[in-house]
Amino acid sequence: MLNRFLSKNSWIIILTFWVAVAAIHFALLYQSFGVNLFLALFDSFVFNSIFSVFSVGIWFSLQFTRKVQRNWTERLSYFLAAIAFILLITIGSSILIMRAIGSDDMVYLAFLERSLTMRIIASVLIYLLLLSAFSLYQSINELRERIQREASLTEMLREAELNQLRAQINPHFLFNSLNSVSSLTIIDPSKAQEMVIKLSEFMRYSLSMADESLTTLGNELHHTGLYLDIEKVRFSDRLLIEKQVDGKCNDWPIPAMILQPLLENAVKHGVYSTTGISVVNLEIKCDNDYLLVGISNAYDPDSLPRKGTGTGLKNVSGRMKAIYRRNDLFSVKQTDHTFSVYLRFPLIIPS
Amino acid sequence: MSIKVIIIDDEPLARQLVKNFLSEYSDLEVLAECGDGFEALKAIQQLNPDLVFLDIQMPKLDGFELLDVLPSRPEIVFTTAYDQFAIKAFELNAVDYLLKPFSRERFGEALQKARSRVGKNLAESALAVSKLQNHIETSREAIERVVTRLGSKITVIPVDKIHYLEAQDDYVMIYSELGNHLKEKTMRYFEQHLPSNTFVRIHRSSIINISQISAVELYTKDTHLVSLKCGAKLKASEEGYKRLRSYL
Structure with missing residues (x-):
């Protein structure tokens, strides 16, 4: 705060202010009251330099009262005490000094006596002027700081959100897949090898993708395809995937790892809510403005939502909001026996 | 004497692996493989195995729910990808x-432990059942569904479909959209485990789902009569009415 107050510009403004005050002071004394040049200069210099030094106290008193957050009456009495103190010091000491300097000039000494009231009034006015200027400056500073803090907070929040939303591989999926591999090494080693390779490629993709990194629909589909292949090995004929993908949308830019959590959610809900076959449906098409993705799965309304589900959906919806800065791109539809998620990807991604 | 085994897992390859590991041992006999909790329940009751390899996360009825409705329990080896259930197990x-x-070695160790317990622990398994009961009574986790068994018929009742519960001797009768089902549990258990934002114990012998209330009227000086949408009318004690009022 102090540093900011003492910035170069502030010094120039303060100096200009006091030079102006001193000039008016001198002019009044010299022109209107007929004080001789030498004494008028000295009077103006002594009086204003002492005042200017003590006026720094106004700034600190402002800071102090703001910090301790006193109530209005306390603040007011504090300022009154401060003004009385500053005036006493300034006027008292400058009169003493000027008496010594102008001790030969009887006319000036008489003027010094007479001008006391005027000096007090002028000083109070200058004090009030400074006080309001300082508090205005302080308010502007605080406002500026608050705006800055809020801006950085929002940015931090966004980053934290994205970090939290980082698409993560579900450990349950990973360990169960490794268990399937372990089983395959005995009964079908070449299939085990194939699964390890698919798992590795899928994991490499999900690990290498930063939160906001973009990829094409085609690339994302290739890697989610690896994921689905692995799930199909785990659940064998209990899982059926139906895909309807318009090939012309393959180059559409989308955030990486945005479809996988949704497919995982659909697989989990489907497979855990029925002992029979569960079908997961993936439909993708595009027009001039949007890429449309629909993912749906049949579910059993009687079977309850499993714990921990819903976070996948929340993550994806949060990422869509954070990346595209819109909240109308993600929607969920639930009918008696189907659960569907719809995504719309605009062509342009805000930087 | 051979040890009779049932393998329960919803993933075929996982079952296959256990079966493969077991094939090394000549004194073990795999009676059945089951892909879900219901199938498993039926198999355990019919085939009466000594040892069960049990996955926890399964469709419809999970491993813990399965154990809860089993009348008598074989020895259990849990097989799961998650370590979060270990303590409970x-x-x-x-x-x-x-x-x-x-690994095969780790599996062998588990089998060794099981072998030492199978067949000579009637007292121990009685203890196990009481421990199970005790565990379920004391853990304060809210339940999402209640699994009941009548003979071989299993019913899974989601808690939001329950209208009300009434004490009946050592049992609790659960009145729900799916009908009436007895469960060998205490009222205290249900009072603690049903979601406390929808269920209120209005009397020593009854707990109601507050979303089912259609009317509440004064009955005698101290008691109220609570009418439910399903038509049932239940008495609320002075204390129970106070609890109910604090919710409404």
């Missing part, structure tokens, strides 16, 4: 807890 006096993927 040991509280249930399981033989062992295998984390997927597990």
